Amino acid sequence: MQIRTLKDALSFGDLPAVERIGFILFITFCFIFPWIIKGGFAQAVMIQFLIFCLYGLGWNLIGGYGGQVALGQAKNVGMSAYTVALLMVRWNIPFWVCTPLGVIVATIESFVLGYFLFRLRGHYFAIATIAVSLVWQQLFINWNFIGGARGIELPLRETPNFIYMQFDSPVYYHYFAFVLVMIAILYMNWFRKSRLGYQLRAITANEDVAESLGINAHWVKVKAYCITGIFAGMGGAFYTVYYSYIDPFSVMHLELSIMIALMTMIGGAGSMWGPIIGAMILIPLDRYLGAWLGGRGILGVDFMIYALMVMIISAYEPRGIWGIIEKARRKR
Numbered sequence: 001m002q003i004r005t006l007k008d009a010l011s012f013g014d015l016p017a018v019e020r021i022g023f024i025l026f027i028t029f030c031f032i033f034p035w036i037i038k039g040g041f042a043q044a045v046m047i048q049f050l051i052f053c054l055y056g057l058g059w060n061l062i063g064g065y066g067g068q069v070a071l072g073q074a075k076n077v078g079m080s081a082y083t084v085a086l087l088m089v090r091w092n093i094p095f096w097v098c099t100p101l102g103v104i105v106a107t108i109e110s111f112v113l114g115y116f117l118f119r120l121r122g123h124y125f126a127i128a129t130i131a132v133s134l135v136w137q138q139l140f141i142n143w144n145f146i147g148g149a150r151g152i153e154l155p156l157r158e159t160p161n162f163i164y165m166q167f168d169s170p171v172y173y174h175y176f177a178f179v180l181v182m183i184a185i186l187y188m189n190w191f192r193k194s195r196l197g198y199q200l201r202a203i204t205a206n207e208d209v210a211e212s213l214g215i216n217a218h219w220v221k222v223k224a225y226c227i228t229g230i231f232a233g234m235g236g237a238f239y240t241v242y243y244s245y246i247d248p249f250s251v252m253h254l255e256l257s258i259m260i261a262l263m264t265m266i267g268g269a270g271s272m273w274g275p276i277i278g279a280m281i282l283i284p285l286d287r288y289l290g291a292w293l294g295g296r297g298i299l300g301v302d303f304m305i306y307a308l309m310v311m312i313i314s315a316y317e318p319r320g321i322w323g324i325i326e327k328a329r330r331k332r
Helices: 003-010 017-036 040-065 073-090 095-117 122-141 170-191 195-205 207-212 217-243 254-267 274-294 301-316 320-331
Strands: none
Touching: 017 040, 017 170, 040 073, 040 170, 040 195, 040 217, 040 254, 040 274, 073 095, 073 122, 073 217, 073 254, 095 122, 095 217, 122 254, 170 217, 195 207, 195 217, 207 217, 254 274, 254 301, 254 320, 274 301, 274 320, 301 320
């Protein structure tokens, strides 16, 4: 990365003071959380929140700034997760070597898929991403080499083990996920001011006009989709070592893709902080409400609450919670 672009990534000077203060508070809260909250369930929810922040920031690039309703993000998570798991289990390769390879596999799959699917537009593209994601899941369920429906379990090692990322305390995983999210935020801060970012927003506004101005809409969307695959690949690699177990139903199911998109749209697609706000609301709500209702034998109510939230926010402000914040700020 050049010095100029590094400065762009680190510079938040063009943001309003409220956003800069909120960003500082977010960093402070994530940094001190493991030391003020000792409950195991609360720490697990926090780590899941950070993972979904990473997923959401990646999806926001193609789904928010790019305006493409891609509902197959789970396949990128699964591609990287399975690559890392297979290399670590079958060939005993360290995590730090497996992760770049897993991200590369997810990115290549995104490139090949995007090259063909971005010939489609609108709901045809959305349906195609769902179909491809379901096909990949079925292939992985019936593929014995990768464990089929049984999945893959990582062998337990003596902890702490930084080479294979196995620890007996969630604090290590918390800070590793926190670093990944910070890298993603810095990249998104650079991206929104980059040439690719402006081109992607121009395509979202009017693709035909953007192409008339010399923007190759197809290649811009493919590039953005590949970057989305990188974000999902990093999250998938972390998921593998954090849970030490993966199967097609945990990393490649359609509900994961929908949750990522839903979270970003509720928070505010096309904004830097929208995915973080969406994850901040939906992930604790999903985990705590699911545990509370599930323990009482009440099923399906949490999904009804999500649907009600989406309808209310969409009716009041289609740009999500961040759109509501922006509207209130303009009124003031």
